Amino acid sequence: MLQMYDLAGADESIRFSPYCWRVRMALAHKALECDFIPWHFTEKDRIAFSGQGMVPVLVDGETVVSDSWKIALYLESRYPGKPLFGCDESRALALFVKHWVERVVHPLVVRIVVRDVWERLHDQDKTYFRESREKRFGMPLDEVIRQRDQTAARLREALDPARAALDSQPFLCGQSPAFADYIFFSALQWARCASPYALLEASDPVAAYRERMLDLFDGCARRMPAAAQPGIL
Amino acid sequence: MLQMYDLAGADESIRFSPYCWRVRMALAHKALECDFIPWHFTEKDRIAFSGQGMVPVLVDGETVVSDSWKIALYLESRYPGKPLFGCDESRALALFVKHWVERVVHPLVVRIVVRDVWERLHDQDKTYFRESREKRFGMPLDEVIRQRDQTAARLREALDPARAALDSQPFLCGQSPAFADYIFFSALQWARCASPYALLEASDPVAAYRERMLDLFDGCARRMPAAAQPGIL
Numbered sequence: 230m231l232q233m234y235d236l237a238g239a240d241e242s243i244r245f246s247p248y249c250w251r252v253r254m255a256l257a258h259k260a261l262e263c264d265f266i267p268w269h270f271t272e273k274d275r276i277a278f279s280g281q282g283m284v285p286v287l288v289d290g291e292t293v294v295s296d297s298w299k300i301a302l303y304l305e306s307r308y309p310g311k312p313l314f315g316c317d318e319s320r321a322l323a324l325f326v327k328h329w330v331e332r333v334v335h336p337l338v339v340r341i342v343v344r345d346v347w348e349r350l351h352d353q354d355k356t357y358f359r360e361s362r363e364k365r366f367g368m369p370l371d372e373v374i375r376q377r378d379q380t381a382a383r384l385r386e387a388l389d390p391a392r393a394a395l396d397s398q399p400f401l402c403g404q405s406p407a408f409a410d411y412i413f414f415s416a417l418q419w420a421r422c423a424s425p426y427a428l429l430e431a432s433d434p435v436a437a438y439r440e441r442m443l444d445l446f447d448g449c450a451r452r453m454p455a456a457a458q459p460g461i462l
Numbered sequence: 463m464l465q466m467y468d469l470a471g472a473d474e475s476i477r478f479s480p481y482c483w484r485v486r487m488a489l490a491h492k493a494l495e496c497d498f499i500p501w502h503f504t505e506k507d508r509i510a511f512s513g514q515g516m517v518p519v520l521v522d523g524e525t526v527v528s529d530s531w532k533i534a535l536y537l538e539s540r541y542p543g544k545p546l547f548g549c550d551e552s553r554a555l556a557l558f559v560k561h562w563v564e565r566v567v568h569p570l571v572v573r574i575v576v577r578d579v580w581e582r583l584h585d586q587d588k589t590y591f592r593e594s595r596e597k598r599f600g601m602p603l604d605e606v607i608r609q610r611d612q613t614a615a616r617l618r619e620a621l622d623p624a625r626a627a628l629d630s631q632p633f634l635c636g637q638s639p640a641f642a643d644y645i646f647f648s649a650l651q652w653a654r655c656a657s658p659y660a661l662l663e664a665s666d667p668v669a670a671y672r673e674r675m676l677d678l679f680d681g682c683a684r685r686m687p688a689a690a691q692p693g694i695l
Contacts, residue, residue, distance in 0.1 A: 315551030321627070321636030322555035328626035329562065393561035394554070403554030 230264055231256070232288040234276050237267035238349035238423075242454045245346060245422040247335065248297040249285045250415035250450070255301050255408060257446035259311045270354040298327060301408050313408035323409040326401065329390075334416045337384040338428070340366070344374045345424035345456060381428065388435050395438050406445060414442040418450055421457045463497055464489070465521040467509050470500035471582035471656075475687045478579060478655040480568065481530040482518045483648035483683070488534050488641060490679035492544045503587040531560060534641050546641035556642040559634065562623075567649045570617040571661070573599070577607045578657035578689060614661065621668050628671050639678060647675040651683055654690045 233253070236246035244250075244265070256263045268275060273282040279295045286295045287303070294303045305313050314320035343362055347370060350358055359370060366373050391401065391413060400406040401413055417439050420428045429436040443451035466486070469479035477483075477498070489496045501508060506515040512528045519528045520536070527536045538546050547553035576595055580603060583591055592603060599606050624634065624646060633639040634646055650672050653661045662669040676684040 316549035317637070318548030318635045318640055319552040319555055321631050322552055322559065322634065322642060324630065325623060325627040325634055325642075326555065326558065329623040332622045332626065389565045390558060390562040393565065394558040397557065398554055401555065401558055402551045404550070407551055409555060409558075 230262055232264045232266055234268040234284045234286040234288075235265040236284050237269060237351075239351040240349065240454070241267040243349055243422060243456075244453060245349070245419050246284060247338075247415040247419040248283075250418045251297040251408075251411045252285045252287065252300050254411035254415065254445075254450065255304055255313055257449045258313060258406070258408075258411070259304060259308050260446075261304070261308060269351045271351075271357055298324070313411075315402070315407060319402070319407070319409075323402075323407070323412065326409040327412050330412050330416050333387050334384070334413070337380055337387060338416050338420055340373050340380045341377055341384065341426055341428065342420050342424040344370045345426065349423060349456070377426065381426070385429065385433065388433075391438075392434050395434050399441060400438070406442065410442065414439065414450070417442075421455045422453060423456055425456050427457075463495055465497045465499055467501040467517045467519040467521075468498040469517050470502060470584075472584040473582065473687070474500040476582055476655060476689075477686060478582070478652050479517060480571075480648040480652040481516075483651045484530040484641075484644045485518045485520065485533050487644035487647065487678075487683065488537055488546055490682045491546060491640070491644070492537060492541050494537070494541060502584045504590055531557070546644075548635070548640060552635070552640070552642075556640070556645065559642040560645050563645050563649050566620050567617070567646070570613055570620060571649050571653050573606050573613045574610055574617065574659055574661065575653050575657040577603045578659065582656060582689070610659065614659070618662065618666065621666075624671075625667050628667050632674060633671070639675065643675065647672065647683070650675075654688045655686060656689055658689050660690075 233249070233256075235244050235249045235253070237244055244253075244267075253265070268284050276282065276284065276286045276295075279286040279293050281295050283295065285297055285300060286293065287300045289303075289307065292303070294300045301313055314323060339362075347355060347358055347362075363369055394401055398404065400410050402410050417428065417435075420426070421439075429439070466482070466489075468477050468482045468486070470477055477486075477500075486498070501517050509515065509517065509519045509528075512519040512526050514528050516528065518530055518533060519526065520533045522536075522540065525536070527533045534546055547556060580588060580591055580595075596602055627634055631637065633643045635643050650661065650668075653659070654672075662672070
C-alpha cells in the first residue's frame with residue numbers, strides 16, 4: 230500500500246496543504262489506495278529519510294519521492310493507467326499552470342488563510358509557523374488579515390484567466406479533469422479546509438468549478454473536514 | 463491558396479497584430495502557404511463579407527473564418543497534419559494560456575507600444591485608434607507612455623509563470639512549440655514589430671525564448687520588418 234506524509238492540523242483530520250491535496254487528487258484519479266499519514270511542520274525528523282523536510286512525501290515500497298510535481302510524474306510512470314496528462318504537450322502546459330498557481334494564486338490565498346491555518350496548527354508548530362510567515366510578509370499576521378478583503382478582491386481578479394477558460398469548458402483540462410485541475414483546485418481546497426473565510430462569491434463560475442471538483446471520485450475532497458461552513462463559499 | 467487579412471501599418475510591410483501573428487505562426491507550423499493581405503483598421507467594408515469587423519480573417523475557398531482561436535481550430539480540423547495541439551487536453555490548456563495572455567500580458571504590452579503603433583498607422587486609422595485607446599485607458603496616449611517604464615516592470619513580473627516554465631523546457635508546449643507558444647510569442651512579436659522600446663532585459667529567459675521562436679520555420683518571424691533595433695531587446 231502506498232503511504233503519503235500529509236500536513237495535518239492539531240485536529241489530525243484537518244489536512245490543508247495544497248501540495249498534499251494535489252497528490253491526494255492524483256491518487257484518487259488513478260484509483261490508487263494510499264495511507265495518508267498525518268505530519269506536523271516541525272516533525273522534520275520523521276521525513277528525514279526522504280532527504281528533505283517538506284511534505285508531501287510518497288513512499289511506494291522501496292521508492293521515496295518528495296515534491297508534488299515529481300510525485301505526479303512518478304505516479305504517471307509507475308501507474309500509467311488513467312493518465313494525469315493527456316500527452317507530452319499537456320504535461321508541459323500543466324507545468325505552466327503549476328507556476329501560475331504558485332506565483333499568482335498561492336501568494337494571495339496564503340494572505341487570506343494564514344491566521345486560520347495558524348489557529349488550527351499543533352501547538353508545537355505555532356511558533357515556527359508564525360515567525361516564518363511574519364518574516365515572509367514583513368508584518369504581523371493580524372495586519373495581513375486586516376487587509377484580507379482587499380486581498381480577496383485581488384485574488385478574484387487574478388483568477389480571471391481560469392474563469393474565462395471555464396466559461397467554455399467544465400475543467401481547465403477540458404471535458405474531464407487532469408493534473409492541472411488538481412493543481413488549481415488544491416489552492417481552493419487549501420482555503421476551504423483551513424479557513425471559514427468566503428474566498429469566492431456565490432455567483433463566481435470558479436465556485437461552480439470548485440463544486441464540480443468536490444464531486445469527483447465519490448466526493449473524496451468534499452468529505453474531508455473543512456473549516457468553510459456549509460453554504461459558505 | 464489561403465488568404466488572410468492582416469493588420470498593416472502605413473508601411474504595409476509592418477504587420478503587428480498579435481492575433482494575426484498567431485495565425486501566421488500556425489500556418490507556418492503546418493507549412494501552409496497563404497497570401498497575407500494588408501488591411502487597415504478603418505477598412506471594415508473590405509472584410510464585411512466575414513460578418514464582423516476585425517482581423518485576422520481567413521479565406522479558404524468558400525470558407526471564411528474570423529477570430530484567431532476559431533481559425534486555429536479550423537486549420538486543425540481541415541489540415542490535421544503537423545497538429546497545433548497534441549491532444550484534447552492540451553487544446554483545453556492552450557485556451558487557458560490564451561486567456562492568460564489576453565487578460566494579463568496584452569493589457570500591459572499595449573500600454574508600452576500604443577504610441578509607437580499609432581505613429582506607424584495609416585493616416586486614415588490614426589484618429590479612430592487614438593480616440594478609442596484614450597477612451598479605454600482614460601488618459602492621453604502621451605500620459606500612458608510616460609508610465610512606460612513602470613508598466614514594463616509590471617509586465618516583466620507578470621511573465622513570471624512563463625519564465626518559470628521555460629526554466630525547465632524550451633517551449634511552453636514542451637520540447638517543441640505548438641499553438642499555446644504562438645499565442646504567447648505573438649504578444650512579444652507585436653511589441654517587436656511595432657515599437658523600438660526594449661520590452662525585456664537581455665538576460666531574461668523569456669528573451670532567449672523569443673529568439674528560439676524567431677528562429678522557427680526558417681526565421682519567418684525574424685524576417686518581418688521590426689521596429690525593434692538589432693541588438694535591442
